[in-house]
Amino acid sequence: MTFTDPAAPSADTAQQELISALVRASFATTAVLSRVAAEHDLSLTQLRVLAILRDRRVRLSDLADYLGLDKSTISGLVDRAEKRGLLQRAPNPADGRATDVFLTAEGMQLADLGEGKIARSLSPMTGKLTRAETIRLTALLEHVLKQKGP
Amino acid sequence: MTFTDPAAPSADTAQQELISALVRASFATTAVLSRVAAEHDLSLTQLRVLAILRDRRVRLSDLADYLGLDKSTISGLVDRAEKRGLLQRAPNPADGRATDVFLTAEGMQLADLGEGKIARSLSPMTGKLTRAETIRLTALLEHVLKQKGP
DNA sequence: TATTGTTATACTCTATAACTATA
């Protein structure tokens, strides 16, 4: 026989409150990222492209997978970034159908700059936590992000 | 005299890891929300409008403030949602310059439906936590979201 | 046949600038 504490929120309520907080935190974070991007005349998507290419050379189809966007969208996205000198296309040496993309020196520099700006812009949010809380929140978020097993 | 444990990550590293997790969690959450929205032929922004108007009647300028968008953007957004029958405009009774917006019955129904779908769609992420972890993560996110004092 | 990428098309989202009406 189990007894329920009437003052304790039900599992459903706790779940709802987590979802509410998660969604609001996502919008707040996205707003900061968008602002940083806009300061460099980038869209949020372009900023994500820079972040992805910062330590990878990938095919356009990989970029589409990472971003969850259609390949035709990627074509335009890469066109504009290439025209701006942030990245370059090159044929994939192993697959004649594929095209690789990678950052130029200018794109790399902008990606580095952006990383620092993002950290500073988010610090009003993340900097309020103690060191222990920071570590605990990170672990919980990583847990939430973990993919379901096979 | 203080001694630093060389195995412990520096404060900066802990901060960086939190920021990384927060950004990834935001993208993951946004992707889920966008997918739910798309299932109902809504953009993420339109979904947010429904969520905002679910328990409020507001002026267009309020909507612009909530979403952080220009008033001209709101005009178009509201136009399309109104044409679709999800919300209505009405003159603000107290201010002759202002226009209020509020959900129609159909818009309210869609907002209700969406809330349930969002909860179910996010549950693969949020449902992995124990009850105690759920409560702890919620509290930490709320702390991060708290506005700076005056 | 399937995959990779491009192009044409169409719509939404977004901001800037110029405007009207009201406060």
Add this chain to the structure above:
DNA sequence: TATAGTTATAGAGTATAACAATA
């Protein structure tokens, strides 16, 4: 003067469909 909203304009982001080249 300042605020609220609309409209015109322009550009980015996005998907669908049709296509060519390669696997």
